Amino acid sequence: MATKVSDYVFQRLAEWGVRRVYGYPGDGINGLLGALNRISRDGKYIELIQPRHEEMAAFMACAHAKFSGTLGVCLATSGPGAIHLLNGLYDAKMDHAPVLAIVGQAARTAIGGDYQQEVDLQSLFKDVAHEYVHTAMSPRQLRHLIDRAVRIALSERTPTCLILPKDLQELDYASPPHEHDTVHTSVGYVAPVVVPPEGEIARAAKIIDAGTRIAILVGAGAANAAAEVVELAQATGGGIAKALLGRAVVADDLPFVTGAIGLLGTKPSWDMMMSCDTLVVIGSSFPYSEFLPKEGQARGVQIDIDARLVGMRYPMESNLVGDARATLRALLPRITRKSGGAWRERIEDGVRDWWRLTEERAHVPAKPINPQLLFWELSSRLPDRCIVSSDSGSSANWWARDLKLRPGMMASVSGSLATMGCGVPYAVAAKFTHPDRVAIALVGDGAMQMNGMAELLTIKRYWKQWSDPRLVILVLNNRDLNQVTWEMRAMEGDSRYDASQDLPDMNYAAFADLLGLRGIRVEKPSEVAAAWEAALSADRPVVIDAVVDPDVPPLPPHITLEQSKAFLMSILKTTGSERGGIIRQAIEHVFPSIASKP
Numbered sequence: 376m377a378t379k380v381s382d383y384v385f386q387r388l389a390e391w392g393v394r395r396v397y398g399y400p401g402d403g404i405n406g407l408l409g410a411l412n413r414i415s416r417d418g419k420y421i422e423l424i425q426p427r428h429e430e431m432a433a434f435m436a437c438a439h440a441k442f443s444g445t446l447g448v449c450l451a452t453s454g455p456g457a458i459h460l461l462n463g464l465y466d467a468k469m470d471h472a473p474v475l476a477i478v479g480q481a482a483r484t485a486i487g488g489d490y491q492q493e494v495d496l497q498s499l500f501k502d503v504a505h506e507y508v509h510t511a512m513s514p515r516q517l518r519h520l521i522d523r524a525v526r527i528a529l530s531e532r533t534p535t536c537l538i539l540p541k542d543l544q545e546l547d548y549a550s551p552p553h554e555h556d557t558v559h560t561s562v563g564y565v566a567p568v569v570v571p572p573e574g575e576i577a578r579a580a581k582i583i584d585a586g587t588r589i590a591i592l593v594g595a596g597a598a599n600a601a602a603e604v605v606e607l608a609q610a611t612g613g614g615i616a617k618a619l620l621g622r623a624v625v626a627d628d629l630p631f632v633t634g635a636i637g638l639l640g641t642k643p644s645w646d647m648m649m650s651c652d653t654l655v656v657i658g659s660s661f662p663y664s665e666f667l668p669k670e671g672q673a674r675g676v677q678i679d680i681d682a683r684l685v686g687m688r689y690p691m692e693s694n695l696v697g698d699a700r701a702t703l704r705a706l707l708p709r710i711t712r713k714s715g716g717a718w719r720e721r722i723e724d725g726v727r728d729w730w731r732l733t734e735e736r737a738h739v740p741a742k743p744i745n746p747q748l749l750f751w752e753l754s755s756r757l758p759d760r761c762i763v764s765s766d767s768g769s770s771a772n773w774w775a776r777d778l779k780l781r782p783g784m785m786a787s788v789s790g791s792l793a794t795m796g797c798g799v800p801y802a803v804a805a806k807f808t809h810p811d812r813v814a815i816a817l818v819g820d821g822a823m824q825m826n827g828m829a830e831l832l833t834i835k836r837y838w839k840q841w842s843d844p845r846l847v848i849l850v851l852n853n854r855d856l857n858q859v860t861w862e863m864r865a866m867e868g869d870s871r872y873d874a875s876q877d878l879p880d881m882n883y884a885a886f887a888d889l890l891g892l893r894g895i896r897v898e899k900p901s902e903v904a905a906a907w908e909a910a911l912s913a914d915r916p917v918v919i920d921a922v923v924d925p926d927v928p929p930l931p932p933h934i935t936l937e938q939s940k941a942f943l944m945s946i947l948k949t950t951g952s953e954r955g956g957i958i959r960q961a962i963e964h965v966f967p968s969i970a971s972k973p
Contacts, residue, residue, distance in 0.1 A: 894920060
């Protein structure tokens with residue numbers, strides 16, 4: 376029997392090593408769904424994971440790429456299904472994750488006729504998949520469209536998109552003939568190891584050698600170079616700060632690792648950046664210039680595989696375009712080793728003080744629970760090689776600051792897009808890419824209500840096929856869109872706007888129990904440690920429903936005069952018990968040692 380176009384799509388993807396597709400059905404892709412069913416019977420198995428929404432499929436494909444280092448693939452029907460993919464695909468684009476989106480389209484005979492579910496998908500995806508988005512019009516195109524979409528996604532670390540009209544899916548596949556106006560492609564891509572010219576490496580080494588106060592900033596692009604980053608810090612006596620996407624690059628138990636940087640960052644990272652005389656950025660395009668040295672304060676060296684990203688955030692003297700590990704290995708022998716000295720001692724003192732302050736803040740009394748306490752108690756209990764995701768919102772503050780990640784762990788968040796709703800689908804994808812590892816999602820109740828609750832149904836469907844069933848979701852239940860509430864106060868000087876910030880009350884633990892998962896309700900600080908112990912030893916996925924105090928402030932590492940004025944104005948506009956709670960928590964978190972004294 377002749378091979379249909381739809382069958383060939385998955386046969387070719389299987390040749391590329393694809394074994395899993397995240398997608399949701401619709402009649403615009405019925406041909407493709409039939410092919411998935413057939414290929415699984417033919418022994419070339421590609422697993423279809425069905426989330427509750429196409430946006431979740433795109434988030435899962437993005438997380439699949441992040442946690443596996445391979446291509447993520449998502450699938451959606453024509454019209455609304457394709458539209459729903461966009462947010463997750465923008466997450467992949469902005470965090471440089473290779474994802475292929477396959478979407479249906481109206482039949483070729485109907486295109487241009489204002490037909491049902493006919494959307495100009497070529498234009499719709501042109502920004503998010505700008506490196507490669509094409510509509511197949513002939514079976515003889517399929518081979519090169521698939522090969523180029525996969526290869527470009529992998530090489531450029533970006534989403535690509537293949538649009539397949541529904542009638543084309545049912546045609547017999549035909550290879551391109553050996554004639555004019557045809558394209559003949561092949562399978563295979565191995566990332567090159569790119570190293571800058573020796574002269575540039577030598578120049579960068581001289582810049583670093585001339586410095587006495589070295590600050591190193593790493594992002595996701597340094598993930599394959601953890602040992603080399605640490606060696607650079609040891610050789611220069613410098614410290615290491617981490618952008619959010621570089622959260623797991625180096626372990627937090629190293630005394631010269633200052634932790635996260637930025638609004639969600641730490642004080643030792645801020646202090647290091649404000650006092651350094653040399654800045655080395657590796658695999659990061661961290662965007663907030665106010666958290667980097669002032670222009671002219673420090674000499675700069677940047678290492679990145681993408682030439683478009685170097686010299687963009689700080690005026691660097693040396694821009695090394697290359698693979699992080701290979702470039703550092705070429706650079707390190709040229710670095711003159713320095714003793715730690717006063718600079719290193721200053722960094723390590725700051726790190727020790729920070730962890731002490733973090734512990735104090737975590738134990739500040741709250742009504743009823745201080746959210747930081749949940750993260751502090753989790754930190755020492757993190758299972759080896761676990762994968763930790765966070766949603767955007769106040770949970771990301773504590774994920775960035777309070778957890779001590781160890782070697783072998785993985786962690787991610789929606790870094791550049793900072794979209795809500797990614798935490799739970801990220802954790803689900805982590806369980807499919809690494810079914811033997813514990814996945815932990817740390818989310819706010821806003822994100823949980825937005826889409827996390829629906830994805831508990833996805834977890835219910837699939838969890839028994841994971842070799843280690845443990846997936847733990849912590850929900851910070853404060854009935855408030857908390858991060859935005861604090862931004863209103865600290866940035867705009869406004870009081871809380873109840874109509875926009877209030878969330879419906881919900882017992883997330885009871886909902887988890889209803890689905891046959893395990894729910895643990897935590898309403899007192901004394902219950903926190905036991906909740907983590909129970910969740911991390913459970914025989915099934917768990918939802919920890921923690922009732923936390925919305926008045927605990929997610930303090931930035933440095934509070935500007937403008938923020939102080941805005942916060943004061945918001946307090947003056949606030950009335951009743953809310954004002955007292957905000958003032959009390961602000962004082963106790965800025966001065967926890969003083970506040971705890973009788």
